[in-house]
Amino acid sequence: MIDPATGEAAIQNESPHFDVSVHGYSIISDSGKLLTGNAAWNSLQDQSLPGWDQADNSNANRISEFKTSGATALPGGGTVLDLGAPISLAAGVLDIDDFRFEFALSTGEIMEGGVEFGPLPTASATSGDFDDDGD
Secondary structure: OEOOOOOOEEEEEOOOOOOEEEEEEEEEEOOOOEOOOOOOEOOOOOOOOOOEEEOOOOOOOEEEEEEOOOOEEEOOOOEEEEOEOOEOOOOOOOOHHHEEEEEEEOOOOEEEEOOOEOOOOOOOOOOOOOOOOOO
16 A cells, blocks of 8 residues: 555555465565655564564665565454555656565465555554564
């Protein structure tokens, strides 16, 4: 999910039927509208989620992050991971066709997720155990 008014982004498992265990993800912008600086992309590593590591080659065309061991569970029904504001609005109106989202499952399978524009959903306190601490 990308908010085209603010440049904020989030990963959300909207499925009411399926849980996923994510081992990595990439957001791709063919025209180079991604921001990797600390005031923009708030990676899962920046948020101190255990085991997450930003890819060293993240740039304006691709930001990537992977979990060094295990995976993070994203239960279905709206689980949200906030990624800050990694989308540049400096070049004007955003085009949804410019963005792609890929994620790696704990099985190693690479999947393509949907990209939607709109206000970001808010995470609830019961959304999931993102830091693997049991709560």
